[in-house]
Amino acid sequence: MFISLKILGSVIRKLHFLIMDGKIIHAACMRTTITVIAEGVAIIERERNRIYISREPCIKAIAQREFYIDRIFNRGDRHCVEQIHMKLLVLYNLYDVLTSRDLLRSTQNVSIREQVIVFLQIIGRN
Numbered sequence: 001m002f003i004s005l006k007i008l009g010s011v012i013r014k015l016h017f018l019i020m021d022g023k024i025i026h027a028a029c030m031r032t033t034i035t036v037i038a039e040g041v042a043i044i045e046r047e048r049n050r051i052y053i054s055r056e057p058c059i060k061a062i063a064q065r066e067f068y069i070d071r072i073f074n075r076g077d078r079h080c081v082e083q084i085h086m087k088l089l090v091l092y093n094l095y096d097v098l099t100s101r102d103l104l105r106s107t108q109n110v111s112i113r114e115q116v117i118v119f120l121q122i123i124g125r126n
Contacts, residue, residue: 069113084120091116 072083073091080088095116098104106112 065114069111069117072117073113084117086120091120094120 072080073088077088080086080091084091086094095113098116099112104112104115110118
């Protein structure tokens with residue numbers, strides 16, 4: 001009988017430790033969860049209060065685009081063929097046909113010359 005009580009006591013102590021370990025694990029999980037939620041709320045609040053500066057149009061990009069188009073039209077046959085796979089004379093003829101038949105119109109953001117170049121580059125990719 002004494003041995004049975006000793007074994008029973010040992011089992012009860014182990015169960016007590018397992019229950020305590022379960023409580024400790026549960027408490028640690030709760031602390032971690034609360035920390036993650038609090039950090040998420042802090043990030044959301046920081047983003048909500050951030051002052052965003054609106055982007056202004058990039059003047060440099062517009063100038064670079066015009067420079068690129070001018071280089072194609074003005075640097076000669078070899079450069080034109082390298083860039084759009086077309087001789088300069090053919091490019092000018094295409095430009096004249098498209099503008100004379102009013103197939104392309106200049107817009108506020110894109111010139112006719114640029115539309116022709118983009119059109120040719122799209123055709124060249126396919």
